[in-house]
Amino acid sequence: MARGLFRRYGYTEVRTPIFEEAELFVRSTGETSDIVRKEMFFFRDKGGRELALRPEGTAGVVRAYVEHGMYKLAQPVKMWYFGPMFRHERQQKGRYRQHTQIGAEVLGSDDPLVDVEVIALLYAIHRSAGVREEVIHLNNLGDAETRRRYIPELRAFLERHRSELDPDSVARIGTNPLRTFDSKDPNTQAVLREAPLIGEYLSEEAAAYLSAVREGLEALGIPHTLDERLVRGLDYYTSTVFEAKSPLLGAQDTVGAGGRYNRLVEELGGPDVPGIxxxxxxxxxxxxARGWEPETSLDAxxxxxxxxARLPALRLAEALRAEGFACELDYxxxxxxxxxxxxxxxGASYAVVLGEEELSGGFCTVRDMRSGEERRVPVSEGPKELLRALAR
RNA sequence: GUGGCCGUAGCUCAGUUGGCAGAGCAUCGGAUUGUGGCUCCGAAGGUCGCGGGUUCGAAUCCCGUCGGUCACCCCA
Structure with a gap:
């Protein structure tokens, strides 16, 4: 399903290792991120190398891009992946120690229409899988200049209200003040309603970029909302960030999410190449996705x-299956x-009876399970008559 | 990493002050020697999560441990 969408959007599949050097995830995700601090499955191999089961997909793809010199190809390079991810944590509804992610990465372009395409692709995948009532939350975390102006303001504001914040948020004032917006503590939330928002501090370029992305989403009719309190838990994000949220999910309401990481390729040893x-x-x-049951229907x-009678029945069933009918036997x-x-x-449409009478007479008894009607269908010549009877 | 709740039959769950391990649903068979749904009758099915301890005796009390679940943190 998703495979077909990726083909139409021009993405090629990449497969990266399920475990990699732990250092890769530390460098990409950020030393202070919770993923690195406590959620990585970490182990040493016999040579003493420090490895980790991958907690997310982007780092591996970017490593492959750098390692294989894909920056020498025509840009941008568009890739997708599918596979298991691991987080060492307590599970709850919608969160598991092993889960499966579908992801896409576009490297080598900072055109805002790339952002639009990536979000449109995410939205299309969800749509075709049956997700409804989904809204894309969008924000822009700004460029270096934006942050240089905004972060001190936010930090000063939080300091003034230090006593009203929950302990986790207080601890973040120094390390990562943006993340205080993620707190679910009601008092903290109340304080943050008065907090300065990044939108007012965006540089001219960043503001123009954000509105270009919004215009694009508008043009495609993708439901979205500007959410200036949206920040992300991974350190590598810059500029555009987004989360696809569904009200049907409970405490973990984000179905899929992503954003730009314009510094990441360089940090992992490649040239200065943007990515999203x-x-x-x-x-x-x-x-x-609300229950779209597969509706298994059985013909006979x-x-x-x-x-x-068992072998003749099996032979007939095989012949019918070869013609596309769903058949079952008693095992x-x-x-x-x-x-x-x-x-x-x-829920069989027909029961096909084979007993002594049928075997000696060269026919089988076909019972219409709905009406209860029974007919004798000759099978001495093979399953042709039976096929006709079922196809009726 | 933190907190709450829960582990008993395939499923959902009862199980009293410690005293023979139960019900409903599902399964299988019979009532109807080769004919479904409804009804009735019957049968089968359990290391009571696991390991210790207390006791004449533990599903029940105590300790430990594993698993599940929901929430926090965080994230898909």
């Missing part, structure tokens, strides 16, 4: 009344009555 990407959780998509259930040694019950339970 998203990751989206398959398990959360399934939670947010074979009822065998004697052991001698539980049920009584005839039990086999009809099972046929009913499975």
């Amino acid at each position: 990407g998203f990751g989206t959780g398959v398990e959360r998509i399934l939670l947010a 259930f074979f009822v065998t009344l004697s052991p001698e 539980a040694g049920r009584s005839p009555k039990g086999q009809f019950r099972q046929a009913d339970r499975l």
